Amino acid sequence: MSNERASGGEGMETSYGYETVGEGEKQGRVNAVFDRVASRYDLMNDLMSAGLHRVWKDNMVAALNPPRKRGYRALDVAGGTGDIAFRILKSSGGQAHVTVLDVNGAMLAEGQGRADKRGLSDKIDFVEANAEELPFEARSFDAVTIAFGIRNVPRIEVALGEAYRVLRRGGRFLCLEFSRVDVPFLEQAYEQWSFHAIPRIGRLVAGDEEPYRYLVESIRKFPSQGDFASMIERAGFERVRYTNYSGGIAALHSGWKL
Amino acid sequence: MNRRPEAERGAIDPLMLEMLVCPLTKARLVYDRKNGELVSEGARLAYPIREGVPIMLVSEARHLEDRPAPTHRSGY
Numbered sequence: 001m002s003n004e005r006a007s008g009g010e011g012m013e014t015s016y017g018y019e020t021v022g023e024g025e026k027q028g029r030v031n032a033v034f035d036r037v038a039s040r041y042d043l044m045n046d047l048m049s050a051g052l053h054r055v056w057k058d059n060m061v062a063a064l065n066p067p068r069k070r071g072y073r074a075l076d077v078a079g080g081t082g083d084i085a086f087r088i089l090k091s092s093g094g095q096a097h098v099t100v101l102d103v104n105g106a107m108l109a110e111g112q113g114r115a116d117k118r119g120l121s122d123k124i125d126f127v128e129a130n131a132e133e134l135p136f137e138a139r140s141f142d143a144v145t146i147a148f149g150i151r152n153v154p155r156i157e158v159a160l161g162e163a164y165r166v167l168r169r170g171g172r173f174l175c176l177e178f179s180r181v182d183v184p185f186l187e188q189a190y191e192q193w194s195f196h197a198i199p200r201i202g203r204l205v206a207g208d209e210e211p212y213r214y215l216v217e218s219i220r221k222f223p224s225q226g227d228f229a230s231m232i233e234r235a236g237f238e239r240v241r242y243t244n245y246s247g248g249i250a251a252l253h254s255g256w257k258l
Numbered sequence: 259m260n261r262r263p264e265a266e267r268g269a270i271d272p273l274m275l276e277m278l279v280c281p282l283t284k285a286r287l288v289y290d291r292k293n294g295e296l297v298s299e300g301a302r303l304a305y306p307i308r309e310g311v312p313i314m315l316v317s318e319a320r321h322l323e324d325r326p327a328p329t330h331r332s333g334y
């Protein structure tokens with residue numbers, strides 16, 4: 001067990017929260033977590049972020065600023081429930097086309113149900129696939145987004161390379177993820193909240209503590225803002241920047257394929 | 259979730275089909291309408307389509323020599 005933050009992608013492959021698991025084992029374990037929380041995913045995010053994830057996601061899509069013209073294509077990786085896809089569609093005035101990709105069928109079923117209810121099925125595709133092996137031609141998308149998904153991917157650098165491959169020249173990569181709090185008092189308070197309160201609330205509300213503990217621990221293992229920015233650069237992206245949200249509880253990373 | 263008519267479950271949007279490639283070989287796929295599968299000749303794999311969602315995972319694909327996999331999927 002190790003609670004050290006990874007500085008590059010190393011160790012994320014075999015870290016399941018603080019537990020070390022065999023190579024190739026992480027995906028299955030993470031999948032089991034999301035099978036258990038799919039229908040309560042919003043609740044889970046509300047707990048982890050005190051409701052702020054909605055604001056952060058709005059900010060992410062505002063930063064993307066999709067054009068209000070036809071032909072714009074976005075891929076949202078690990079986007080099962082459609083949270084980001086619906087925002088992109090709205091922001092583009094219904095002009096964009098979004099492909100939602102997730103490795104977890106239960107999360108996609110949730111998103112598909114929501115898309116049907118909102119009458120958006122024509123503008124959204126759902127694909128079950130792995131972020132490390134994207135089933136798309138090179139240069140297919142104008143934007144690739146991933147929100148609260150990258151830390152669950154075993155080989156992060158492989159997933160970043162795939163995002164780069166499927167983007168067109170001039171395309172943009174945006175990644176929203178829980179990150180390292182850089183305000184001392186807030187850091188302590190957040191630590192208390194996440195390690196003590198969240199798993200307990202998970203048990204009370206969802207009857208299950210373990211998936212929530214995984215989520216908290218996996219957040220602490222994920223590389224800090226600067227280290228993650230370097231990984232994005234190594235994948236080939238240019239003009240890599242990040243913006244902290246809420247004192248670094250989350251961060252938005254941005255890079256361009258130029 | 260919404261249950262679609264039987265005939266639609268293995269169907270796929272033509273635009274989607276145009277965009278998809280085999281996750282292993284990155285080569286184009288052939289749509290097998292009868293079995294509701296996307297066939298990667300190079301990888302000798304057939305990826306299932308369930309509820310209109312292509313399942314582009316090697317772990318879920320059928321090796322081409324085998325019989326078609328049952329369409330029922332555990333979990334939901």
